[in-house]
Amino acid sequence: MLELFFLGSKLFMGIQTIAAVVMIILSVICTKTVLASQANERSFRRIRLIKEVGLFALIIGLLASAIDLMGAFQAIEMAGDVSPSVLAEGLKITFISSVYGLMIYALSLLIYFALSTKANKVPH
16 A cells, blocks of 8 residues: 555655645544534534545645646657557556545545534534
């Protein structure tokens, strides 16, 4: 799995990882608040922020894929004839950061829905 991380765009994968860490820290803080039945407006803002940080990771992944695709197409244009297996390998590597961003976003949505449901049941 670590091999895929280093195959992807290191800069963008690093940014996505930082976003994932921020999301997890926010999740822990919000979970402690919600489980202590102390949910307030600030808690709801933090819970929404979890989803937004996940979306940021997804957008960064899509941006990385677009930039990588532009570079790949430029290389193909310069090389002329490229074998399908080389093209397939390049496309596979291009989408690693998008998949990573999708996984982070999916996790953020799961956390968001779980915490928002639990927080809405807490009396204000």
